Amino acid sequence: MVVLSKALLYPSFAFLIGGLILTLVPTTKRPSIKIKRSAFALVVLSIIMLSFVPIFSSVSYVSNIFSLSFFQGLELVLTNFTIGKTWLVTVVIGIFLAITIILNKKDKRFVYFVALLLGIVMIFIVSKGSHMASLQPNLGYITHGMHFLSVSIWVGILFVIGLCAIDEQNWLAFLKWYTPVAITSVLTVTFSGLFLMGGTTPEYANSFMLSYGQFLLLKHLLFILIILYGVINGIIIRRKLKRDSSFRPKKWLRLESVFILLVLFITALMTESTPPHNVSVTLERTQPSSIFEKFHGSVGPYSTVVFSGSLVSYVFIIMVLVCVFFLFRTAFVNNRIFKGIISSAIFLIASYLFVMTTISVENTFMSEGVIFHSVEEAILKGHQENDQLTILQKGNRYDDIIYVLYTINESELISELLFESESGYERIWDSRLTIGGIPIIETDYKIRTFLITDGPWLQQGYSFTYVTFGFIQEPKDVDTVEIRYEGEHKKVPIKNQSFFNLSYSNDQWEALHPIIFYDQSENEVGDYMRGIMETDAYCH
Template identity: 30%
Template sequence: MNVLVPLTELITYLLFSILIGHVSLQFVSPEKKPSIHSSKRLLLSCVLGIILFTFGPLLQVVAYFGGSVGVAQTLFSVLFTFEIGKAWIAIVWCSILLWLAIYLESSKYIQAVLLFLMVLSIGYASHVASLSFWTGFTSHTVHFLAVTLWAGILIQVSWFSKDSTNWDRFLRWFTPFAVSCMIVILISGIMVMLFVVDFKSYINAWILPYGQMLLFKHISIIPLLVFAFINSILVRKIRKTSTFDPRPWVKAESICLVIIFFFTGILGTLSPPHDIDQTVESEGATNWVIDLLSSPIKQPVNLEITASLQGIVIILFGILFLSMIFLSFYKKKTPALAVVLTICFIISTYLGIMMNIKIM
């Protein structure tokens, strides 16, 4: 279950992204985007997949409570009394209507409205919505929508485009759109995070699995920004002097987004550390963090960033990996190398930061 539920969260993000990217690009005129072909079979499968994979979090709740009162009774209770169950029922109904709308090739406006209702359902079922309904519901919904809009359009133009025609015209509107999405993602993401971990406790939360995944997610955003800069700014310059095909590099950017989706999926299955000391006492600290710090955990938890030669050197290696992404682009190497460098950067930067942490 610990592996299954994060996997369903990851796939849910991907399926929503594919559908939202497809519907969004229908509102863009043909001369401002590459020629894109998403098969109807794929789109219909994505809709059915959303019904299946959004059931993952419900399955986790049923597995948790099912042992005491029975699986059938627990499932009925979760579906009709828990917000997550009500949201899933709404997603199922909207998905059925969306499946029919895509199958019958109905209006793009109908498809957009149904998808938006499904996104609202995701926000309604979120943890932050249960803490402060309107603020949590709005911030999570906006965050999810901005992420899937950006990722969806990237996936469509990189994996489903026939060629790179109209690419310059595409970048003229997509670059400011992507920047706007990133700003919205950062602001809404901070709002969502502050419901769980405040700024003062951010470093202390690293002692817990939730804080670790949050750190991994934030580190992985950095190479994503590098890819965004390459694909929005540097590609324009190189295409003026060559017949460079930018799609492989956009595919690499979309893979970087999938890595972030992976960490986000795990976050959704972990206990939020509203009270770090209480969470450490009840669930314990992360084992590999204890091994890295080589020090017993004291309460109240107080972690501080210090400077160590080993940690600084490892972080410098991370920066070197990041700079080599730019170098691989200029040298026209395969984008697969840039993806490997991204993973190396995430690991190196993470280890460097943890080497500079000390328990006070």
């Protein structure tokens, strides 16, 4: 349900922004379009409703766990959760935007310009909840907002012309101004996308081993195809119109819009998965892509993707180039849209097979058999020499295994497992769970729960292990915390402003789990709620 809502949310924003831009363009520089003011209002309403879907699931669970009515749970989420507060701002601006458009009965351009500005503000508000905004609150937030806005401008104009144009007049005049707008938007999308990908998926090639990476690869191949259609609609179609004024170009624009919708749908799917900051660690916690393993066999945490061309890959790249030639030729010569669809489909398949046959997998196994004399020495071996280590607490995991909760440079909060023997300590491969992002000293508290399904943290004999730990600066008088999992309520003491807990079950519990703060007198002094459990070894 959440994926579907996001898959519809992106086109809704695009239609809103694109439609408002076209209302500001003189009628002599675009085809005639017909969009009722009520249609704009409905789009704004759909944005409000679609952005409410993720909140609805949170409200349902909060109401259940606290035995509240739906409306009491709604009030709690809207007044205490960031996602709820953001949605309230979206509602206020959306209502004002809809009223502004509906009351503009004389279709004044200045009013539409104000409406466009409000639409842009809504985009940046929604971007506040993006993954990159949580990693880098300022630069990441602005970059995601620019990325989202550029897509909405580029795609939105295409959508509106493809769906709402009642004729195909002034097409050359339209292309004259839209082509540079599209090029600027595409360049902005490309560079901002590379920046965002660098923050969320730094190991691009290795990510192909995961379902997330497979979606990302398909998204990029579709993006290349869309660029080819941009060449068709911006250059080839323009030349053909100059030669044949009776030519009807709108169907090629609509075909490009279909592929753009596929990209937006894939993007919606990806937003429901945690980006793999460290692929090796992610492969310890999640299953690799079954499609990738059909090409390259079994892969695991020690696998690395490398590029190594083969004869088969050369065959596929030739197929790709042939498809590009036929796609351009179809648009310029015979104008049969069906041939364009076939060429596009073969292009995508051949491009994917080219990438998958160009890469290979190398497995590198690293030994962790080094014995250290102290816990500090063992932990610092995995960090930079000048890093400042602060151990918050230690405890037994098993008879010969301990856990260590510590901070590095008072920024990251990390939990790690070590073998303990009479000789000293040994590091356990890929047992590090890291809470990164904003430094812990800059927040009142930082708490996360990791959902473990395999690897060294998984409790023997159980399907799921829940590792919850955190650091609390405010309130200052917290003595214990109570973690209210769906299947267990557990009180955990505070030590050095930190706490650590392991729980396990054969059932997968709901992601929402309140954490209540108590002082020494058992009085409630605060609480924390997070709507997800981390499935990767790194989170923020």
